[in-house]
Amino acid sequence: MPDRNLPVLLFACEGVDEAAWADALRGAAPDVALRLWPEAGDPLDVTFGVAWNNPPGFWRAFPNLRAIFSLGAGVDGLLADPTLPDVPLVRMVDPSLADGMVEFVVMRALHHHRLMHVYEQQQLTATWRPVRPPLIGRRRVGVMGLGELGGRCARALAGLGFQVRGWSRSPRTLPDVETYHGEAGLAAFAEGCEILVCLLPLTHATQGALNAALFEHLAEGACLIQVGRGAHLVEEDLLAALASGRIAAATLDVFGVEPLPPGHPFWRYPGVRVVPHAAAFTYPETAAGIIAANIRRLLRGEAANDVVDRSAGY
Numbered sequence: 001m002p003d004r005n006l007p008v009l010l011f012a013c014e015g016v017d018e019a020a021w022a023d024a025l026r027g028a029a030p031d032v033a034l035r036l037w038p039e040a041g042d043p044l045d046v047t048f049g050v051a052w053n054n055p056p057g058f059w060r061a062f063p064n065l066r067a068i069f070s071l072g073a074g075v076d077g078l079l080a081d082p083t084l085p086d087v088p089l090v091r092m093v094d095p096s097l098a099d100g101m102v103e104f105v106v107m108r109a110l111h112h113h114r115l116m117h118v119y120e121q122q123q124l125t126a127t128w129r130p131v132r133p134p135l136i137g138r139r140r141v142g143v144m145g146l147g148e149l150g151g152r153c154a155r156a157l158a159g160l161g162f163q164v165r166g167w168s169r170s171p172r173t174l175p176d177v178e179t180y181h182g183e184a185g186l187a188a189f190a191e192g193c194e195i196l197v198c199l200l201p202l203t204h205a206t207q208g209a210l211n212a213a214l215f216e217h218l219a220e221g222a223c224l225i226q227v228g229r230g231a232h233l234v235e236e237d238l239l240a241a242l243a244s245g246r247i248a249a250a251t252l253d254v255f256g257v258e259p260l261p262p263g264h265p266f267w268r269y270p271g272v273r274v275v276p277h278a279a280a281f282t283y284p285e286t287a288a289g290i291i292a293a294n295i296r297r298l299l300r301g302e303a304a305n306d307v308v309d310r311s312a313g314y
Helices: 018-028 095-113 116-124 148-160 182-190 235-244 284-299
Strands: 008-013 033-036 046-052 067-070 140-144 163-168 178-181 195-198 222-226 247-252 272-274
Touching: 008 018, 018 033, 018 284, 046 284, 067 284, 095 116, 095 148, 095 195, 095 222, 095 247, 095 284, 116 247, 140 148, 140 182, 148 163, 148 195, 163 182, 178 182, 235 247
Parallel strands: 008 033, 008 046, 046 067, 140 163, 140 195, 163 178, 195 222, 222 247, 247 272
Antiparallel strands: none
């Protein structure tokens, strides 16, 4: 069947393995014509789009779009474009991406719980001094954001025996997790937390959420695992909290400017570990099937799964 008789999916994603995605999407959606940017063909033909790191105004060039699929879980970059077409915007909910985030958060939470950040600094001065951590059931861990990724991480941490709290903008209930919500619950959630994990979506309400006022509620010598969005963190406030000892160590995966500039103090600050936005990945071999299934739903006249609520920002 000629491509002109098939719905057209435009893959327009910067900085990914295009060949792997093309193979996976063609295998998962053989009844869809795949085009790879910049070979878009006639813009009028494009029915669906897969988006990542597109410049503002990019998608308005395709007037017959029926849906846009984000390659990642976050959609703040797309929503920041005032010209984004008013079609369903679908966030990526992929088990492999969630698995990867759980692996990363658990790894770093255990790293901080077992005080490996202390031993890393001791090694620099050839210091031999064992330090005993508390029992895992007494270690207070707070997870900000209880959506698909945050909820999975909170449950995994609770399953290891940590004393887990969760905070979200609206009420959520999770087994073995003490939950808080809204501005009224934020201080109580943070009070005495020894490891803080940020997995919030980025919205106007959550921008700058990791700030000095929040850090003051944490336990002295707390650790931060920042895997949300760069704009959640007030960097100057973290540097001040590190200098005062309020925060002893931080794992940072996302930043306000990426790549992180070579001269940024985070690169060489004691106790800070910089990760190049690599906590979790979307894998084409699993995610392509999710995109294809949603395309089939839309072609049948059904609603897609995991459509973003634009008013909420996620």
